[in-house]
Amino acid sequence: MKKDGKKRLAPPAGKFGAAGGRLIARLPAPAREMLRPALRLVLVMLAAVLALSVLNVFTANRAAAQRLEKNETLLRGVLPEATIFTETAFRDERAEMIYAGYTEPDDLTGETVLAGYCIQVRAYGFGGPFELLVGVDLDSAVTGVKPVSHNETVGRGDVIGTADFLGQFEGRSGTLTVGGDGNAVQAVSGATFSCRAVNEGVNEALAVAADVLAGGEEDVPGEEQPDVTPDAASSAEDGQTNGGDENAAPTDAAAGTTGEGEESLVGNP
């Protein structure tokens, strides 16, 4: 910068090279008056970019790690059984992202088993679309629901972020409705629209999960394959003892395709 200051007084030479300086000096006065500040501005901007780039080197990794950790916390919140999450190769146009959740490695064998899937879907709320994360276990039952972020009205629609409302979805499967009899969750009065949005998101996630559980076994990475089937069977038993009336989703899924995992799911109990 110091050189710049001097350059204003002396004819521009030196830094840009004598040739460049002479070139600028030879230009007509109006062009020179425009060119000099412009070049100086370029220098100032380069300095700014350089400073921010240096700062970015120090903060980018940490910021990314923080984002990852936040995501991990969210995933654990909706699928508490699992501690290790990986993005899966499954693609479904209804879902933004499908994560597979695996349990903590066993102390003796070091094995991890598939605990379920976390499906990120888009819900259409009162304040615009928002992302919804839904955990689904291997029985196609919801393990947890959480909005990633939402713009619902403060004091009204934002009840969809509360445990009271979201807790209603836990353990449910099939297709849920808002209000009414049967497989229904209760909307919070004054926030019906927002509650419906969440419900639709959960239904979509359950449908995606059913497809993944039914047909996706061969897409699971190779080394996980042997672990999946016994676990699916054991947790199917759990599901059967907890709530016997909720096998709507597995049969729905089985209607389309009959994968290996599906057979073991139905066969074992």
Add this chain to the structure above:
Amino acid sequence: MSAIRKWLEDLGATVKKPTAAFLMSMCAALAVTTRLQDGVAIGLCITVVLVLSSLTISLLSSRVPEKLREVTVLLLFAVYTTAADMLLSAWLPSQNDALGIFLPLIAASGSLIAWVDRTASRMPLRPAGLQSALTGLRMTAALAGLSLLRELFGSGTVAGFPVFASTAPVRLLSQPAGGFLLFGFLIAAVQGAAAAGRRKKP
């Protein structure tokens, strides 16, 4: 009561100065003043950006040609705001999420940029830093007060801790419309006090 009146009169006196323009800068910040900590956080971010920009332009003013000064101030605001955004997202991610888009928007607070361009750039280093810090802190105080009122009466909490056991008494306050209404009343009170002060003095 008289203490409040005195405070309002003092505030009114400051409004008569160029500070009045800064009230307009608060509009963007209004969106995030639903919780006390967010109001304080955005206020402090504004203060830091303002002080650093003022100091830098005060240092550089002799070397930056007149023509480029405004652009340079704009650039400085953008640089420091981006830096604040980066630092916050690395070390206080939850606060960064709460402020959202309104943190980068500090770079677009025109009246502050104009103030730095016109006033701070002509000051020596120390007064520039002092004046900008005072201005920023005053804004922080105003934003903190606003967010305290909005949180207390809009959600019934203070900095997240529940104060009213029942539901929030004035829900409107936690919404943007309520924020603008309260802001309007606040300005009216301040201007009223300033007018009263003027009438009394001569």
